[in-house]
Amino acid sequence: MNGRKNGRRKRTPVVYERLTHPLVRGSDGELRRASWAEALDRAAVGFRSARDEHGPDAFAMLSCARATNEMNYVAQKFTRVVMGTNNVDSCNRTCHAPSVAGLTAAFGSGGGTSSYAEVEVTDLIVMWGSNARFAHPIFFQHVLKGIRAGARMYAVDPRRTSTAEWAESWLGPNVGTDIPLAHAIGREIIHAGLANRAFIDRATSGFEEYAELVEPWTLRAASKVTGVPAPAIRELAHAYASAERAQLCWTLGITEHHNGTDNVRALINLALLTGHVGRWGSGVQPLRGQNNVQGGGDMGAIPNRLPGFHDLLDPAARHRFETAWGTVIPPRYGMTLTEMFEAMEHGSLRAVYCIGENPAQSEADSEQALRRLRTLDHLVVQDIFLTKTAQLADVVLPATAAWAETDGTSTNSERRVQRVRAALTPPGEAREDIDIICALARLLGHDWKFSGAEAVWNELRSLSPDHFGMTYDRLEEHQGLQWPCPSTEELPLSYLHGRLWAEDETARGRRAPFGLVRHDPPVDLTDDVYPLRLTTGRRLDSYNTGVQSGSFASPLRRGEFIELSPEDAEEYGVRVGEQVRISSRRGSVTAPVWVDPALRPGLAFMTMHFPDEVDTNQLTIEANCPIAGTAEFKASAVRIEKLAVVG
Numbered sequence: 236m237n238g239r240k241n242g243r244r245k246r247t248p249v250v251y252e253r254l255t256h257p258l259v260r261g262s263d264g265e266l267r268r269a270s271w272a273e274a275l276d277r278a279a280v281g282f283r284s285a286r287d288e289h290g291p292d293a294f295a296m297l298s299c300a301r302a303t304n305e306m307n308y309v310a311q312k313f314t315r316v317v318m319g320t321n322n323v324d325s326c327n328r329t330c331h332a333p334s335v336a337g338l339t340a341a342f343g344s345g346g347g348t349s350s351y352a353e354v355e356v357t358d359l360i361v362m363w364g365s366n367a368r369f370a371h372p373i374f375f376q377h378v379l380k381g382i383r384a385g386a387r388m389y390a391v392d393p394r395r396t397s398t399a400e401w402a403e404s405w406l407g408p409n410v411g412t413d414i415p416l417a418h419a420i421g422r423e424i425i426h427a428g429l430a431n432r433a434f435i436d437r438a439t440s441g442f443e444e445y446a447e448l449v450e451p452w453t454l455r456a457a458s459k460v461t462g463v464p465a466p467a468i469r470e471l472a473h474a475y476a477s478a479e480r481a482q483l484c485w486t487l488g489i490t491e492h493h494n495g496t497d498n499v500r501a502l503i504n505l506a507l508l509t510g511h512v513g514r515w516g517s518g519v520q521p522l523r524g525q526n527n528v529q530g531g532g533d534m535g536a537i538p539n540r541l542p543g544f545h546d547l548l549d550p551a552a553r554h555r556f557e558t559a560w561g562t563v564i565p566p567r568y569g570m571t572l573t574e575m576f577e578a579m580e581h582g583s584l585r586a587v588y589c590i591g592e593n594p595a596q597s598e599a600d601s602e603q604a605l606r607r608l609r610t611l612d613h614l615v616v617q618d619i620f621l622t623k624t625a626q627l628a629d630v631v632l633p634a635t636a637a638w639a640e641t642d643g644t645s646t647n648s649e650r651r652v653q654r655v656r657a658a659l660t661p662p663g664e665a666r667e668d669i670d671i672i673c674a675l676a677r678l679l680g681h682d683w684k685f686s687g688a689e690a691v692w693n694e695l696r697s698l699s700p701d702h703f704g705m706t707y708d709r710l711e712e713h714q715g716l717q718w719p720c721p722s723t724e725e726l727p728l729s730y731l732h733g734r735l736w737a738e739d740e741t742a743r744g745r746r747a748p749f750g751l752v753r754h755d756p757p758v759d760l761t762d763d764v765y766p767l768r769l770t771t772g773r774r775l776d777s778y779n780t781g782v783q784s785g786s787f788a789s790p791l792r793r794g795e796f797i798e799l800s801p802e803d804a805e806e807y808g809v810r811v812g813e814q815v816r817i818s819s820r821r822g823s824v825t826a827p828v829w830v831d832p833a834l835r836p837g838l839a840f841m842t843m844h845f846p847d848e849v850d851t852n853q854l855t856i857e858a859n860c861p862i863a864g865t866a867e868f869k870a871s872a873v874r875i876e877k878l879a880v881v882g
Contacts, residue, residue, distance in 0.1 A: 364488020
């Protein structure tokens with residue numbers, strides 16, 4: 236029941252009960268309890284029908300970035316071996332696919348180049364588009380150790396976040412102007428004679444073209460576009476280039492744009508320009524938002540890479556897996572998450588197997604996503620809660636939680652693979668993810684006979700040189716190891732791309748190219764009708780679509796609200812707790828107001844943590860990065876209207 240307290244509407248949380256038994260959709264259109272045999276048979280029949288009647292590419296898998304490496308390996312193997320398609324993706328597409336694409340283009344691999352320990356001993360930390368104190372609190376403890384040891388930190392973010400409170404300086408660019416800011420920093424470094432020409436000449440390519448590209452971005456020109464004062468740009472440029480060791484970190488403030496990959500390339504350019512990569516204490520680091528986003532991609536649960544991050548179009552790599560799996564892998568990239576939803580619209584995607592993801596509430600323009608999901612002939616959801624996506628499913632399979640009820644490994648942002656151990660007995664009839672996938676594979680003619688997570692891991696190790704040296708025993712002994720770890724005898728280096736510093740030219744291998752990227756403003760332009768720029772993100776007290784953190788009573792749980800600057804609150808005549816309608820060109824929601832002095836006039840902020848109460852993604856735009864497929868969650872144009880108080 237809704238009521239009011241202190242002028243603010245109290246919303247009743249939607250409580251998600253733990254799934255304890257399989258569900259199937261009955262003849263009356265409602266989900267009902269079923270046996271495992273019935274549920275698995277229904278799931279398998281639907282997948283077989285889609286494949287046989289419409290071809291392998293009528294099927295797609297959404298794998299889970301919170302589940303183990305072993306689960307993700309088996310999920311992508313099911314997709315490629317059982318269903319015969321490369322249509323497998325995960326929430327990596329929603330957040331850090333541009334990081335993977337940008338890092339791969341520059342260095343040949345999609346992982347961050349540094350370790351957490353290096354942040355503690357570096358001289359300079361740049362946090363760009365990242366409120367790490369809220370969104371990555373564990374990593375931020377390493378940042379604080381570095382600051383206390385003498386490191387200087389610069390925060391670059393449109394909002395003056397809680398992370399910026401610890402920074403020596405805060406640069407607040409207008410949303411969507413990261414490339415002009417990065418180019419101006421690069422130009423200043425070049426003109427000040429601070430570029431590391433020895434490293435540039437030895438380890439990079441395309442410098443002259445890059446220097447020509449950034450030349451128009453003077454401090455004055457960049458300040459006009461970005462809103463950052465010219466002296467602040469100059470200060471950061473000189474500090475970064477002059478530091479002996481520097482770490483450049485970013486997250487969704489960089490990637491969740493229609494040109495997210497270009498944003499990532501623009502930041503990597505600064506590391507190449509100064510030689511801040513491939514050395515202890517210096518590197519570039521995308522901060523992953525969930526426990527195994529890195530591992531899901533490493534395991535091949537993405538449409539363009541096989542396990543171990545082998546390019547799917549590489550004939551030698553494909554042959555290696557075809558021989559091991561006894562199958563033919565289609566020599567073409569599969570559909571990204573974004574392309575899957577477009578294929579639903581066109582009717583070419585007929586069946587989806589969704590494990591641990593909730594795209595009905597996490598996709599941009601969520602109303603459109605819901606409509607598209609309803610067009611599927613067959614939707615199977617494997618999860619621990621009856622999410623909004625699961626409520627649309629034909630079959631619901633109760634799984635185990637990734638960290639407390641299952642065995643395996645996961646990989647964090649610094650590429651560290653660590654053991655995960657079962658500590659609790661799953662409730663009711665819930666089963667481990669690997670067992671469920673393998674049971675479906677058997678019904679579809681493939682009996683893999685994995686005896687457990689370690690057997691899955693050993694198969695992966697045999698096919699991925701970067702993971703070969705990581706036996707379960709070694710992972711236990713060393714409390715985790717970072718890839719690449721090709722040897723069972725030696726320990727891996729904590730940082731990547733040291734080859735770029737090799738004196739012997741033959742040892743350097745591939746040069747790292749500068750990214751020639753250009754400024755491209757946000758797609759959803761503000762105007763007189765939609766004058767506010769809405770950006771979205773995370774808060775410390777909540778998690779993703781709120782299924783795990785939004786359905787309980789807690790002093791921390793504040794629910795969703797729209798944050799406005801004091802100036803905008805005054806202009807619109809609204810106070811803290813008062814209800815407003817927020818509208819974009821795609822939809823409208825209502826939410827209470829919160830006034831935040833950290834925001835500048837014209838900028839508003841919301842999260843997607845409470846979509847059952849305030850579905851923020853009804854407002855966001857499905858404008859996707861053409862390289863990575865990530866949507867522009869960070870730059871929507873909105874207006875607000877104060878609602879009259881009833882009663």
